[in-house]
Amino acid sequence: MNKKDLKYFQNLLLKEKAKLTKGLNNLEHKIDTPSGSFAYPYHMADLGTETAEKEEESIIVTSIGDRLLLIDEAIEKIRSKTYGTCEKCGKRIERERLKVKPYAKLCVSCKEMEEKLATGR
Ligand SMILES: [Zn+2]
Numbered sequence: 001m002n003k004k005d006l007k008y009f010q011n012l013l014l015k016e017k018a019k020l021t022k023g024l025n026n027l028e029h030k031i032d033t034p035s036g037s038f039a040y041p042y043h044m045a046d047l048g049t050e051t052a053e054k055e056e057e058s059i060i061v062t063s064i065g066d067r068l069l070l071i072d073e074a075i076e077k078i079r080s081k082t083y084g085t086c087e088k089c090g091k092r093i094e095r096e097r098l099k100v101k102p103y104a105k106l107c108v109s110c111k112e113m114e115e116k117l118a119t120g121r
Contacts, residue, residue, distance in 0.1 A: 001084045001092075010078045012102040017071045024064045070103035086110055 001009075077083040084093050086107035093107045106114065 001081075005095075006078050006081070006083060009083065009098060009102050010075060012099070013071050013075050013078070016102060017068060017075075020064050020068050020071070024061070024068070027061055027064065067103065070105065073105070074103040088114075 074083060077085075084098060085091070086093050087105045088110040089107060091107055093104055097104055097108055104111070
């Protein structure tokens with residue numbers, strides 16, 4: 001990937017990161033203040049209970065947190081110029097895929113394989 005491309009994807013990643021960080025802050029704020037939660041898109045569950053709602057909500061937080069980690073890793077890869085390479089097969093990740101998901105670590109075929117394995121459980 002040339003410098004211009006790396007710059008382009010770095011911008012995408014930084015934008016995505018800013019967006020997610022903001023979203024995560026909002027979410028944490030909501031969790032801290034459960035009162036009047038009717039306006040929120042998820043239900044506040046009592047801490048320590050294993051309800052479906054609680055699980056759902058932690059999935060939201062985890063997935064944002066996970067994505068932020070992925071974005072940081074991707075930014076790191078841009079710095080070390082290894083960005084855009086599939087971690088599994090070592091091939092280049094499709095540009096179109098990176099435009100949609102700039103923090104993708106796997107190429108489409110490896111990702112599909114992984115998803116098949118995940119849903120097969
Ligand atoms: Zn691959």
